[in-house]
Amino acid sequence: MRLSLRKLAIITLGFIATSTATTATAAATETPTFDLSTNQLEVAELEPGQSARFAKGEVAEVLFAESEGRSTEATLTTLAAVPAPNCIVARAEKGFVQVYNNCGGSDPQRVKVVLAFGPDTQCKSIQPGTRSNVGPAAGRIDGVFLC
Incomplete structure (x- = not known):
């Protein structure tokens, strides 16, 4: 509101x-x-x-109506609201969320996984060509976003 x-x-x-x-x-x-x-x-x-x-x-x-220059609600205007590229994939494996960074380049990607029926994961940096465990799979994976 x-x-x-x-x-x-x-x-x-x-x-x-x-x-x-x-x-x-x-x-x-x-x-x-x-x-x-x-x-x-x-x-x-x-x-x-x-x-x-x-x-x-x-x-x-x-x-x-919102005041000029001020907002009293939290808005997702940061990079956390930007979906990760298609080369970053999250999968639930053995009770944990694994994030695969299949992107090229040498810079890591900071990502956050949004879960249904559970808390979202923390932002984590994933190196290109690797995978990382970002947290427990407490619910269905709804998306991967950049941080």
């Missing part, structure tokens, strides 16, 4: 049932209020200090 104290958007569908009235409020500086109590789909972008009220029986979807 992206959080921001600067802006947030409200989307409401007036025909879906929920419980009691709800108020969504941004940072307190001004007090203009949007009334979204109609039976239509409406979108309102709130500035800091603005609020929105919803009548009983209405549903609101609140989306938080």
Whole structure:
């Protein structure tokens, strides 16, 4: 979820049932209020200090916009989100994950193996033309990524 104290958007569908009235409020500086109590789909972008009220029986979807230059969630923008080349292969063998580096060259590749139903392996450097045990095979291998 992206959080921001600067802006947030409200989307409401007036025909879906929920419980009691709800108020969504941004940072307190001004007090203009949007009334979204109609039976239509409406979108309102709130500035800091603005609020929105919803009548009983209405549903609101609140989306938080990201602040400029700042993010409060961890994002995979590092090389860890880049898939390893096809010449790097991970296999589960005898209860462990073996990573084969069949790439040419002389530089090692740092890789991480993503496992389903278990923790991902740590990043490990694999020399070209070799294989390495990177950890236990706690689940299905979902992919190999560069670190």
